[in-house]
Amino acid sequence: MTLVDATVVAGYTVGDFLLLAAAGFVVLAIGMLYRAVKGPTMQDRVLAVNVLGTNTVVILAILAAALSEPTFLDIALVYALLNFLMAIAISKFTVERGGVL
Amino acid sequence: MIETLGTLGTVRVGLIVAFTLLGLFFSFVSMVGVLRLPDVYSRAHTASQADTLGAGFGLAAVALAVGWEGAGFKSVLLLFFIFVTNPTAAHAISRAAFEEGIVPWTEGDDRR
Amino acid sequence: MTGTSLLAAAAGNLLPTVTPAAPVPAQVTAVEGSLLAFVVLTALATALARDVLAAVIVFGAYSLGMAALYTFYRAPDVALTEAAISAGVTTVLLLLTLAKTTRIDHDVAFESVNVPAVGAVGLLFGGLLLTMGDVPAVGSPDAPVWSNPDVTQWYLSESYAQTGVDNTVMAVLAAFRGFDTFGEAVVVFAGGIAALIVLHREVFA
Amino acid sequence: MWWVADADDAGGPVTNDAGGPVTNDAGPTPRSTVVVPVEPSPTLRATVSHVAEAAADGEFDAIHFVEIASWRDGDPGSDDRSAEARRVLERVSAWAEADLDDADGDTGDDVTVVSALIGADEYLFGPEDYVEVLAEYAGEHGADTVVLDPEYTPVGNTTLLQPLEFALSNTSLSVRTAPVGRPTRPERLRSEATGVRFAAMFGLSLAFYFVLGDPLYWFDWVTGVATATIVSITLSRISFDADPAIPRTPQRLVRGAIYVPVLLYEIVVANLVVARVILDPRLPIDPTLNRVRVIVGSGLPLMTLANSITLTPGTLTVRARDSDLYVHSLLPWAREGLFDGSLERWTRFVYYGRSAARLPTPRERDDHAILQGPDATEELPIAAADGGATGDDAGPEAAADAESGTGDEGVTDA
Structure with missing residues (x-):
C-alpha cells in the first residue's frame, strides 16, 4: 500500500484528503475569477489570471498525488512555465501594443 | 491503518495534512487580498506573495505524498519555478500598470 | 504476427479484466463539481465580456480549468495539448490579432443578453441533456463496447483487411467513419471560406 | 537642441556645404575640437553620425573619440577589455571617416579623427572621476566641447548620463547631448557569445531535459542533445552576463544555498503579518510607493534582490531603473524593513561574499525616499520618463530634486 492510501481520519485516506484540498483550491479559484472578470484595469485581470494559473498548477500537482499519477506533474510543469509566459506577454502587450509579439 | 506506516510514515502523513492546510490558508489569504485590496499594486502583493507561499506549501505536500522515488523531484522543480516566476510576473504586471500611468492608491483615495 | 492481431490479442486480454465501476466517492464529485462550475463560469464570462482583451484574458483562465478537468478525467495528453495550444498559442494569436486591429473602450462590462436566443439554446440544451440518461456510465460493464465485444473484435480483426490501414484508430477515423471526417473537413473548409470573405480576399495568399 | 560653442573668437574661417560664403544667420561659427566619450550603445552609431555631420558643417575641425576605461591596467582580464575597447574605437573612427567622406562639402576632408583609450591608470568610481579624466584629456588636446551619446553607459547597465552632465557643467567644457532619438524599444539584451557560456547553457538545458526524461534511454540522448543545442544557440547570448568562473560561480551557489532558508523564514514571518492585516475587517493598510537606491550591481544580483523584495510580503518592486528600485509597500512596517536593507545585504553576501x-x-546612506502619502519626501515620477507608454495626466516628469518636494503637495492623484 502506498502513502496515499493511508487513513487520516474516520476512514478518509490521504488521497481523499488531497482531493478535497484540490476542490478547495478550485473554490478559491472561482473566488479569484471575480477579479478577472471585474477588472477594473487590464492589469488586475492579468494578475488574477496569473494567480489562477498558480492555483491550477497546485491543483494539477495535487491531482497527480491524489490519483497516484506522477506523470500529471509534467502537465503542471508545462503549465507553470506557460502561465509565466502568458502574464509577461499580456502585461507587455498592454503597454506596448504588441511590441513584444 | 496509520500504524502500519511506522513513525516516519505517520509524521509524513501529518506533514502532508499540515502543509496542505497551510497552502489552502495562504491561498485563501491571497484570494481575500485580491478581492479586497484597493488597487492593482496592493493586489499584486498578495498575488505574488501569499499565493507563492500557498503554492509552495501545496507543492511541498505533494512532494511528500508522491515521494522522491515517485516524481517528487518534479514537485520540487515546480516549487523552484513558482518561486522564481511568480514575483517576476507580479513585477511585470505592476510595472505595466505603472507605465500606463496608474497612480498607486493611498489613504483617502476613494477608489476601492 | 501482424500488428492487427497483436492489438486484438491485447484487447482480448484486457476485456475480461474489466470490473464494474465503483460508486463515485463524495470528494471526487467535489473536485469535479467545482471544476465544472469554474469552467462554466469562465466560459460565460468569456462569452459575455464586452472588452475583447478582457475576454482573451478570461479565456486563458478557462483553458486553465479545462486542463485541470482533462487531467482529472485522466487524459493527460489532452490536458497537455490544452495547456500548450489553448493557453499558450491561442492567447498569443489572439493578442497578435488585437495588436493588428483596434480595441474599443467600453463603458459597459458585459454584452447584453438576447433572452429569446438564450431560451432557444436552453431548450435545445435541455433536450440534449435528456438523452444523457441513456448513455452508459464511464467504465460500466453494460456499455455496448463491453456487453457486445464482437463489434470491437470485428474492428480489431477486420480493419486491416478491409482498409489496408495499420492503425485501427486511424482506420476507423478515416475509413469506417469517413463521412464523419469528411464532414469535419467541410466544416474547416467553410471556416476558411468565411475567413476569406471577412478579409475581402479571394485566395489564401 | 543646438548648442553653439562658447564664444571663442579665435575661430578660423568657416565654410559651409558649397564652400561658398557663409550664410548662416548665427554668423561664423568658430571651429573647435570636440571630445566624444564612446561605449557600445544602441545610439552610438547615430551619435557618431551627428558629430561627423556637425564637423562636416564646419563646426569642429577635430573629433576625439575617447573610451574611458572602467578598469585598471594590470587587473585580471584588463588586456581583453582594452583590446575590446580599441576595437570599438577603431569601428567608431571608421564610421566617422565614412560619414565625413559621404558628407557634401570640402570641410569634411580636413577634419581630423582621433581615438584614445584613457583612464586605465587609475580606478574610476563616480561621475566626478570620469569627468576629471575627460577634462584632463580635453585640456591636453585643446578641446572645448563634449558631445554625449544619450545612451552612454560606461559602467554596466547603470546610466551615468545625468550625473555626468551635471559634473561636466562644473568644468569649462561645453556639453551637449547628441539629439539622437532613443530607440523606443530597448535593444535586444545580447552579450557576447563565448564557448564557456555556450557549454554552461548546454549543460544546464541537457540536465533539465534528463530530469524530466530518462538518461538511460538512448533516444532521450538524441532528442536531449538536439534540444539543448537549439536552446544554447538561441539563448546562451542572453542568459549570461559573464562567463561562469570556477571559484566564483560555485561560491555564489553555496552562499545562495545559505540565503534560501533565511529568505524562506523571512517570507513566512512576513506573510503571517500581512495575512493578519488582510483578514482584518478594517483592512488597516497604508500603501505608499518608495524609492530605494541599492548597491548590488546590475543584472542578476539586481534581479535577485528585486525578486526577494517582491517575495517578502508587504513590499513589491514596481520598477527598477538603474540602481533605483521603486518599491510599493503595503504597510509602514514593511517600508521600514525595506529601508533597513537586510535583503540588500544578503544579496551582496550571495554575490560578492562576506566582506561586501x-x-x-x-x-544610513540616505538613499531612500517615500514618494506618496503624508510622509512623502520626494515627488512621484509617473510613467513614460524613459520610453514607456505616456501617462495621461502625469504630473511633472521625473521627481525634480529631492529637497524641493517636502509636503504632500507632490502627490499626483489620478
Whole structure:
C-alpha cells in the first residue's frame, strides 16, 4: 500500500484528503475569477489570471498525488512555465501594443 | 491503518495534512487580498506573495505524498519555478500598470 | 504476427479484466463539481465580456480549468495539448490579432443578453441533456463496447483487411467513419471560406 | 537642441556645404575640437553620425573619440577589455571617416579623427572621476566641447548620463547631448557569445531535459542533445552576463544555498503579518510607493534582490531603473524593513561574499525616499520618463530634486 492510501481520519485516506484540498483550491479559484472578470484595469485581470494559473498548477500537482499519477506533474510543469509566459506577454502587450509579439 | 506506516510514515502523513492546510490558508489569504485590496499594486502583493507561499506549501505536500522515488523531484522543480516566476510576473504586471500611468492608491483615495 | 492481431490479442486480454465501476466517492464529485462550475463560469464570462482583451484574458483562465478537468478525467495528453495550444498559442494569436486591429473602450462590462436566443439554446440544451440518461456510465460493464465485444473484435480483426490501414484508430477515423471526417473537413473548409470573405480576399495568399 | 560653442573668437574661417560664403544667420561659427566619450550603445552609431555631420558643417575641425576605461591596467582580464575597447574605437573612427567622406562639402576632408583609450591608470568610481579624466584629456588636446551619446553607459547597465552632465557643467567644457532619438524599444539584451557560456547553457538545458526524461534511454540522448543545442544557440547570448568562473560561480551557489532558508523564514514571518492585516475587517493598510537606491550591481544580483523584495510580503518592486528600485509597500512596517536593507545585504553576501555585505543600510546612506502619502519626501515620477507608454495626466516628469518636494503637495492623484 502506498502513502496515499493511508487513513487520516474516520476512514478518509490521504488521497481523499488531497482531493478535497484540490476542490478547495478550485473554490478559491472561482473566488479569484471575480477579479478577472471585474477588472477594473487590464492589469488586475492579468494578475488574477496569473494567480489562477498558480492555483491550477497546485491543483494539477495535487491531482497527480491524489490519483497516484506522477506523470500529471509534467502537465503542471508545462503549465507553470506557460502561465509565466502568458502574464509577461499580456502585461507587455498592454503597454506596448504588441511590441513584444 | 496509520500504524502500519511506522513513525516516519505517520509524521509524513501529518506533514502532508499540515502543509496542505497551510497552502489552502495562504491561498485563501491571497484570494481575500485580491478581492479586497484597493488597487492593482496592493493586489499584486498578495498575488505574488501569499499565493507563492500557498503554492509552495501545496507543492511541498505533494512532494511528500508522491515521494522522491515517485516524481517528487518534479514537485520540487515546480516549487523552484513558482518561486522564481511568480514575483517576476507580479513585477511585470505592476510595472505595466505603472507605465500606463496608474497612480498607486493611498489613504483617502476613494477608489476601492 | 501482424500488428492487427497483436492489438486484438491485447484487447482480448484486457476485456475480461474489466470490473464494474465503483460508486463515485463524495470528494471526487467535489473536485469535479467545482471544476465544472469554474469552467462554466469562465466560459460565460468569456462569452459575455464586452472588452475583447478582457475576454482573451478570461479565456486563458478557462483553458486553465479545462486542463485541470482533462487531467482529472485522466487524459493527460489532452490536458497537455490544452495547456500548450489553448493557453499558450491561442492567447498569443489572439493578442497578435488585437495588436493588428483596434480595441474599443467600453463603458459597459458585459454584452447584453438576447433572452429569446438564450431560451432557444436552453431548450435545445435541455433536450440534449435528456438523452444523457441513456448513455452508459464511464467504465460500466453494460456499455455496448463491453456487453457486445464482437463489434470491437470485428474492428480489431477486420480493419486491416478491409482498409489496408495499420492503425485501427486511424482506420476507423478515416475509413469506417469517413463521412464523419469528411464532414469535419467541410466544416474547416467553410471556416476558411468565411475567413476569406471577412478579409475581402479571394485566395489564401 | 543646438548648442553653439562658447564664444571663442579665435575661430578660423568657416565654410559651409558649397564652400561658398557663409550664410548662416548665427554668423561664423568658430571651429573647435570636440571630445566624444564612446561605449557600445544602441545610439552610438547615430551619435557618431551627428558629430561627423556637425564637423562636416564646419563646426569642429577635430573629433576625439575617447573610451574611458572602467578598469585598471594590470587587473585580471584588463588586456581583453582594452583590446575590446580599441576595437570599438577603431569601428567608431571608421564610421566617422565614412560619414565625413559621404558628407557634401570640402570641410569634411580636413577634419581630423582621433581615438584614445584613457583612464586605465587609475580606478574610476563616480561621475566626478570620469569627468576629471575627460577634462584632463580635453585640456591636453585643446578641446572645448563634449558631445554625449544619450545612451552612454560606461559602467554596466547603470546610466551615468545625468550625473555626468551635471559634473561636466562644473568644468569649462561645453556639453551637449547628441539629439539622437532613443530607440523606443530597448535593444535586444545580447552579450557576447563565448564557448564557456555556450557549454554552461548546454549543460544546464541537457540536465533539465534528463530530469524530466530518462538518461538511460538512448533516444532521450538524441532528442536531449538536439534540444539543448537549439536552446544554447538561441539563448546562451542572453542568459549570461559573464562567463561562469570556477571559484566564483560555485561560491555564489553555496552562499545562495545559505540565503534560501533565511529568505524562506523571512517570507513566512512576513506573510503571517500581512495575512493578519488582510483578514482584518478594517483592512488597516497604508500603501505608499518608495524609492530605494541599492548597491548590488546590475543584472542578476539586481534581479535577485528585486525578486526577494517582491517575495517578502508587504513590499513589491514596481520598477527598477538603474540602481533605483521603486518599491510599493503595503504597510509602514514593511517600508521600514525595506529601508533597513537586510535583503540588500544578503544579496551582496550571495554575490560578492562576506566582506561586501558590510555596507551601510539605505537609511544610513540616505538613499531612500517615500514618494506618496503624508510622509512623502520626494515627488512621484509617473510613467513614460524613459520610453514607456505616456501617462495621461502625469504630473511633472521625473521627481525634480529631492529637497524641493517636502509636503504632500507632490502627490499626483489620478
